[in-house]
Every structure is written in structure tokens, then in C-alpha cells.
Amino acid sequence: MNSSRLDAAPVAEVLAPFPWQMRHWQRLAEARRQDRLAHAYLLAGPSGVGKRAFAQRLAASLLCLEPDAEHLPCGRCAGCLLQRAGSHPDFNLLEPQPGKTQISIEAIRELCTALAHTAHQGRFRVAVIRPAEAMTPQSANSLLKTLEEPGAGVVLMLVSDRPLAIMPTLLSRCQRLDFSIPAEDQVRAWLGPCADDEVSMQRLRVLSGGAPLQIREFLNGDVTQRLDCLAGEVTGILVGATDPLMVANRWAKEEPLELVGLWMARLGEEWARLRILAPNRFPVLLDGASSRIQNVVTRADIEDVLAYTTYVRRVRLWLSHGVANRLGLLESLLVPLATGLRDFRHQEPASQTI
Ligand SMILES: [Zn+2]
Structure with missing residues (x-):
């Protein structure tokens, strides 16, 4: 005590x-x-x-x-x-x-x-x-x-x-x-001017589940910049402009895996939620400026997105337990994105990576 x-x-x-x-x-x-x-x-x-x-x-x-x-x-x-x-x-x-x-x-x-x-x-x-x-x-x-x-x-x-x-x-x-998650307006008013960047705030809100103290902690660190970076890289993979193996390699070396795991899990959840409830909307965690990326994301089969979301949760758990093959796990997360998750529900990447 x-x-x-x-x-x-x-x-x-x-x-x-x-x-x-x-x-x-x-x-x-x-x-x-x-x-x-x-x-x-x-x-x-x-x-x-x-x-x-x-x-x-x-x-x-x-x-x-x-x-x-x-x-x-x-x-x-x-x-x-x-x-x-x-x-x-x-x-x-x-x-x-x-x-x-x-x-x-x-x-x-x-x-x-x-x-x-x-x-x-x-x-x-x-x-x-x-x-x-x-x-x-x-x-x-x-x-x-x-x-x-x-x-x-x-x-x-x-x-x-x-x-x-x-x-x-x-x-x-x-x-x-x-104690529940407070209204977004109340959180923004409490955070003050540092909550002025609309895209960053939306991303932090998704990432934190709306928890104000976690949003403040993210704002106090370099998380906003990291999220921009992750969004750019994964958007690039989805439209075929970026090599997923190269991104996996960088993440394994440079990114906090806890943040990467959380970000990927939230991306999967948000993607699935929007495919079910608002098929024309776009996950805020990605860069959604081009019609090309919007086409890839909004056309993904919901069964593939759900299977991917489940897989991301498992990978996040494995990463948190400090498995040795971190690079292989990250590759197994990113490579399927290069095909827009096509037929992901029929794949079993876990058996190849663990
Ligand atoms: Zn007193």
C-alpha cells in the first residue's frame, strides 16, 4: 500500500x-x-x-x-x-x-x-x-x-x-x-487549439475510441505525424503505388509495434463498420483524396474485410507477446492490402508466418 x-x-x-x-x-x-x-x-x-x-x-x-x-x-x-x-x-x-x-x-x-x-x-x-x-x-x-x-x-x-x-x-x-466517452464537442473544447486540425482529430478519435485523455497523450507525442505516415504508406499499398514488403521492413525497424498494431486494428474495424453502415464513406485513417483509393476501399468484399479484421486482431496480440517473426507478421498484414483484400477470407496467412 x-x-x-x-x-x-x-x-x-x-x-x-x-x-x-x-x-x-x-x-x-x-x-x-x-x-x-x-x-x-x-x-x-x-x-x-x-x-x-x-x-x-x-x-x-x-x-x-x-x-x-x-x-x-x-x-x-x-x-x-x-x-x-x-x-x-x-x-x-x-x-x-x-x-x-x-x-x-x-x-x-x-x-x-x-x-x-x-x-x-x-x-x-x-x-x-x-x-x-x-x-x-x-x-x-x-x-x-x-x-x-x-x-x-x-x-x-x-x-x-x-x-x-x-x-x-x-x-x-x-x-x-x-463514466462514458464524452461528446466530441466537449473533448475538442477541452483540448483547445491543439484540436484544430480536423483530419488529425478525426484520426485520433478513431484510434483512441474517443477517450479524451488518450487523445491528449497522443497529441503530446509524435503520434499525429506517425499516423500521417502510416496513412500514406498503406494508402500507397492499396492503390499499388507502394511495395508492402518495403513498408513492413520500415515498420519492423522504426515504428512502435504497439501503435502499428492499434492503428491496423482500428483501420480494420473502421473499414468493416463503414462497409456495413455507410458503404460510400471512407476510413479516416487512410488518405482518401483520390477516387482510386476510394474505389479500392469501397469495393472490398465485406467478408474479406471481416476476415482481415479478425486476422489483424490476432496479429496484434502476437506482436504484443513479442513473437520473434515480427517482419513476417507485418508482411502478412500488408501484402493482402496490395490486392484490396481480394479473397482474403480463403487465405490462412497465420500458418505461413508463425
Ligand atoms: Zn484545502
């Missing part, structure tokens, strides 16, 4: 929830005004929407000795300063130890002992457990007693991308807060 520093972001941003989280924030502020905060919350939703940040901000608010009328923390009191220093005695962050994927029963027992003491500062004792599905069945069982009989002022927050993987007996004792 450890106390945690808040994210290394400007203080004002650390203290306030994201714009798309205000509904939950106001609901909790109202509950707090009426002195009916729950003892346990489940913060559930896809990755990249700010669940962890919300938990940190709620913790900061609860541990602040002088929050404002909206229950935003003041940032200056002893509670806030201890929290920012990562050493507040009433804040506990529980997550798997480095290199581990599970939260052990010993860690949960230690947490329960800490929560049994009275608060050192102020009124609340707060614990954030994430990802909550990392608790083993034994860990989850040992948390049950604290959930059933929490001391006064105890607030537990379970954060999870996969709430179905959490024991139902735990879920039933938590008040659930669902």
Missing part, C-alpha cells in the same frame, strides 16, 4: 474535475451537503476518460479542510498540501505492486487496518483501489467486512475499466458512477 502523489499537472487542473465529469461531481457535492455520501463508490467506464483523476480529485476534496461551496479543494490547507506531497496519512492508494497484476490479500488487510483508525486530519479517511478487478477473490473477500461495516468518514473508491470482472458481492455494496 502506498500514498500517492497527484498527477504532475498544474494545481488548478488537479483540483477541478474534467468538464464531462461535472454531473457526477455535482451529484456527490449535493450528497455531501446533505451528509449522505456513500461509503463506497465504483468508478466504472472505459480507459482514458479520467476515472482515476476523478477519484484523486474527490479524495483531495474530502481531505481538504476548507473546500469551497462546490466542494473543490482549496489547494492551500494542511490537508491539501499533505495530499499534494503524497504523504497524507488519511489517503490510501492501493494498486498492484510494480511487475504484478494482482492486489494481494495482505495489501487489502493492511488497508482495512489503516481505515479502522480515526482520521489524523479532518473528517474523512479515503482509499482508492485500482484497478479494482486486480483484487484476487481472497482479497475481495477480505475487503467485504470493511465495506459492510465501514467506520465513520471512510470513503472507498473502486476504479475499474472492467467492472464485470469484480466480485458481485463487492459491486452490490458500492454506489456506481458510470
Whole structure:
């Protein structure tokens, strides 16, 4: 178990929830005004929407000795300063130890002992457990007693991308807060001027599934330029202007395979989705300026596109497990594109490459 520093972001941003989280924030502020905060919350939703940040901000608010009328923390009191220093005695962050994927029963027992003491500062004792599905069945069982009989002022927050993987007996004792992908306009307004490039934003939105924090992370790196490069190369392969073996060779040497795998998977999914729902539209991940590429993409047989999408998912998994034949796998992804995926459903590239 450890106390945690808040994210290394400007203080004002650390203290306030994201714009798309205000509904939950106001609901909790109202509950707090009426002195009916729950003892346990489940913060559930896809990755990249700010669940962890919300938990940190709620913790900061609860541990602040002088929050404002909206229950935003003041940032200056002893509670806030201890929290920012990562050493507040009433804040506990529980997550798997480095290199581990599970939260052990010993860690949960230690947490329960800490929560049994009275608060050192102020009124609340707060614990954030994430990802909550990392608790083993034994860990989850040992948390049950604290959930059933929490001391006064105890607030537990379970954060999870996969709430179905959490024991139902735990879920039933938590008040659930669902965090979903926010509206595109809201994300753009939050990102500000760096979201002005229309094509890049559309590509990042497809790549991230619309998750705002992931889009921001992509914008902060060189992902936008890499996406332009991947789009140009794969578009070139599809129209017969670029050698797929040459591209596979470059990717194997120069591109982060995690990004390539994600990009190819999203391309397959988007291609299949558009072939089914909007046959005349074009995947934004490609360069769609010429009628030639549009013809290739919109004429592909849906069965071939679906088979290809399934294959890309498998390759992505293999790449993530660090298989030796990376170049062969990338070639098996790119060569079929040179024929517009013709008859891909009858091919079995896996048997030749693994
Ligand atoms: Zn404060």
C-alpha cells in the first residue's frame, strides 16, 4: 500500500474535475451537503476518460479542510498540501505492486487496518483501489467486512475499466458512477487549439475510441505525424503505388509495434463498420483524396474485410507477446492490402508466418 502523489499537472487542473465529469461531481457535492455520501463508490467506464483523476480529485476534496461551496479543494490547507506531497496519512492508494497484476490479500488487510483508525486530519479517511478487478477473490473477500461495516468518514473508491470482472458481492455494496466517452464537442473544447486540425482529430478519435485523455497523450507525442505516415504508406499499398514488403521492413525497424498494431486494428474495424453502415464513406485513417483509393476501399468484399479484421486482431496480440517473426507478421498484414483484400477470407496467412 502506498500514498500517492497527484498527477504532475498544474494545481488548478488537479483540483477541478474534467468538464464531462461535472454531473457526477455535482451529484456527490449535493450528497455531501446533505451528509449522505456513500461509503463506497465504483468508478466504472472505459480507459482514458479520467476515472482515476476523478477519484484523486474527490479524495483531495474530502481531505481538504476548507473546500469551497462546490466542494473543490482549496489547494492551500494542511490537508491539501499533505495530499499534494503524497504523504497524507488519511489517503490510501492501493494498486498492484510494480511487475504484478494482482492486489494481494495482505495489501487489502493492511488497508482495512489503516481505515479502522480515526482520521489524523479532518473528517474523512479515503482509499482508492485500482484497478479494482486486480483484487484476487481472497482479497475481495477480505475487503467485504470493511465495506459492510465501514467506520465513520471512510470513503472507498473502486476504479475499474472492467467492472464485470469484480466480485458481485463487492459491486452490490458500492454506489456506481458510470463514466462514458464524452461528446466530441466537449473533448475538442477541452483540448483547445491543439484540436484544430480536423483530419488529425478525426484520426485520433478513431484510434483512441474517443477517450479524451488518450487523445491528449497522443497529441503530446509524435503520434499525429506517425499516423500521417502510416496513412500514406498503406494508402500507397492499396492503390499499388507502394511495395508492402518495403513498408513492413520500415515498420519492423522504426515504428512502435504497439501503435502499428492499434492503428491496423482500428483501420480494420473502421473499414468493416463503414462497409456495413455507410458503404460510400471512407476510413479516416487512410488518405482518401483520390477516387482510386476510394474505389479500392469501397469495393472490398465485406467478408474479406471481416476476415482481415479478425486476422489483424490476432496479429496484434502476437506482436504484443513479442513473437520473434515480427517482419513476417507485418508482411502478412500488408501484402493482402496490395490486392484490396481480394479473397482474403480463403487465405490462412497465420500458418505461413508463425
Ligand atoms: Zn484545502
